[in-house]
Amino acid sequence: MASIREVAKAAGVSVGSISRYLNGQQLKAANMQKIKRAIDDLGYQENIIAKGLKNNQSFAVGLLMNNLASRLSMDIVSSIEAVMEQAGYSILLSGFQGSSTLAANKVDYLLSHAVDGLILFEADQNWPGMARLADVQVPVISLNSPNGLANVDSILVDDRGSVRRLVQHLIAQGHRRIGVLAAPQTDYTAHERLTGVREAVRSHPHVEATVYYGDYSRPSGFEGAQKLIDDHVDALFVCNFNMALGALEYCNRAGIRIDQDLAFSHFDYLDEMSSLISNRLVIQQPAKEIGKMCAERLLSRINHQSENVGATFVFDNLIVGLGDDPHAETQPTIVTP
Amino acid sequence: MASIREVAKAAGVSVGSISRYLNGQQLKAANMQKIKRAIDDLGYQENIIAKGLKNNQSFAVGLLMNNLASRLSMDIVSSIEAVMEQAGYSILLSGFQGSSTLAANKVDYLLSHAVDGLILFEADQNWPGMARLADVQVPVISLNSPNGLANVDSILVDDRGSVRRLVQHLIAQGHRRIGVLAAPQTDYTAHERLTGVREAVRSHPHVEATVYYGDYSRPSGFEGAQKLIDDHVDALFVCNFNMALGALEYCNRAGIRIDQDLAFSHFDYLDEMSSLISNRLVIQQPAKEIGKMCAERLLSRINHQSENVGATFVFDNLIVGLGDDPHAETQPTIVTP
DNA sequence: CTGAAAGCGCTTACAG
DNA sequence: CTGAAAGCGCTTACAG
Missing domain, CATH: 3.40.50.2300 (Response regulator)
Known part of the structure; x- marks a missing residue:
């Protein structure tokens, strides 16, 4: 893995210039050419981790699921992943299989991986270790389980x-x-x-x-x-x-x-x-819609564009056999804190 | 997020001592006490990311799945996660939905997240962009698709x-x-x-x-x-x-x-x-067994304990209705490169 | 046993 | 436009 420093040497410029180039700043045309060559020659690949250390963001969000092996989890995970990846974020996935102890440990674990946000699926706010979520600096969303903490949004289904x-x-x-x-x-x-x-x-x-x-x-x-x-x-x-x-x-x-x-x-x-x-x-359950909304909300909170932090969003289910329109738009009811 | 430096200040010792304490070294008893206090007081949480930057490991492995929303994927993901988490690794999850272009992009993406290993599920070795796997420094395992690269293990089902x-x-x-x-x-x-x-x-x-x-x-x-x-x-x-x-x-x-x-x-x-x-x-398909073996193999390769790097492991399916014993041990056949 | 220092790969004021 | 330097949170030889 070539580093920015090696690229700098190969291109005959300073590391700062490489960094600027990588981040889309305009440099002298000749330098940009040299840098481009050096990058190609060395097969340079940026290290998001190192970048994140400096910028205090990791471009990864933690997704903690109750039961990874369930059908519902699968739908939720895949719809969340689709949205997050579009935005350049990756998913750090964990499961806690119904164990509240495991859940608490995994929250710590994900946080120590410096995630930019956290999604909890079916994690009860009353479990031991969950209270610490109140101190978490990154946005948190609780899916399918209400959470009253001021910094946690809840997304529920009625x-x-x-x-x-x-x-x-x-x-x-x-x-x-x-x-x-x-x-x-x-x-x-x-x-x-x-x-x-x-x-x-x-x-x-x-x-x-x-x-x-x-x-x-x-x-x-x-x-x-x-x-x-x-x-x-x-x-x-x-x-x-x-x-x-x-x-x-x-x-x-x-x-x-x-x-x-x-x-x-x-x-x-x-x-x-x-x-x-x-x-x-x-x-x-509107699994896809929930996942999508959850991911979008998390992104907007990460980018500090959210209103009503701590709100609860309640979706409706579809009942097949009662004449519900399966293609109806599913819009959640919002309960502000 | 308190850093090691703040803990050091609070405890009245050097950052090196904090680091050593965190990594289980023996210090003077009095210092260990002070450090413990400082850690508790500040709610210090280690930053695995920063640690990894220094140690050149991230304690995360990339898992790139063809179709996250399929039943099989779910079983694979959850069995891999179970093993990896036991070993202290987390899973960076991505899907490529059958698109070879997306697959190549995601490989790059996962690598730029400095994963310690990579698992590909149903990714064809002939797709454009897949050849670069040969240059990847971390272990790679290809599931359900044979891969002839010398540094890639394949796990297949017959x-x-x-x-x-x-x-x-x-x-x-x-x-x-x-x-x-x-x-x-x-x-x-x-x-x-x-x-x-x-x-x-x-x-x-x-x-x-x-x-x-x-x-x-x-x-x-x-x-x-x-x-x-x-x-x-x-x-x-x-x-x-x-x-x-x-x-x-x-x-x-x-x-x-x-x-x-x-x-x-x-x-x-x-x-x-x-x-x-x-x-x-x-x-x-023995999805659980495949996932488990895949995770274990990846761990052993990460720890440089693998023999036959580049080998192919072939599992048998179970045919229900032909009298196959569903509880039989599933052992793969190994084809060394 | 422990401190001071260098360094992992990157970014970004600060000068020039 | 660009270089030199400091710093993100951590580890680890090197002295002491």
């Missing part, structure tokens, strides 16, 4: 409202015994979703919601579906894609026909199964 | 062999008209898979393979299945998961029963659909 709407629809269709496959209530999102169910059912005394708590795994979806169906529910709402797969597997094995024997509704990724089962209600 | 075995099985079952939904032959992997079909069919003059070329998209799978089935194939092999979903969708719409009317086989991700369709042959 899962509660979507679930409420979905369950209200089930009730309007005449369902009275609704089985719910819920995720561990320690997670913000899981709690919101179940709350949505409760809110929908509250005003209907004749409707009963039976809840089975799974653990995001497919077998727990299978088992939960079995339990709930044995319990004679006439509609099933599954809070998570993976568990929905398990539940479908059970229905399939048990010969239960979706829609005819049982109303079936769930979160996320209708798409992969659309060929195989129709007549479901599916809540789809 | 797709050709797996497809051959699968098609031979179809033939042994009595199928004579085999429809193949292939991907664009510009990709190494796509070509290998189709070659596997050809090799299997070659020695069976009475067997005919009809090929439809899709574009990885679901609609192209749908259309291809339609065309091939209209053409009276009695078995279908789909080279790609996404196209398989499209093909299944067609079968579903057209009332074609898998296994009874048509043998159905495809690449990747049996899992997601296992509840819904049985009796398929599915080729499953």
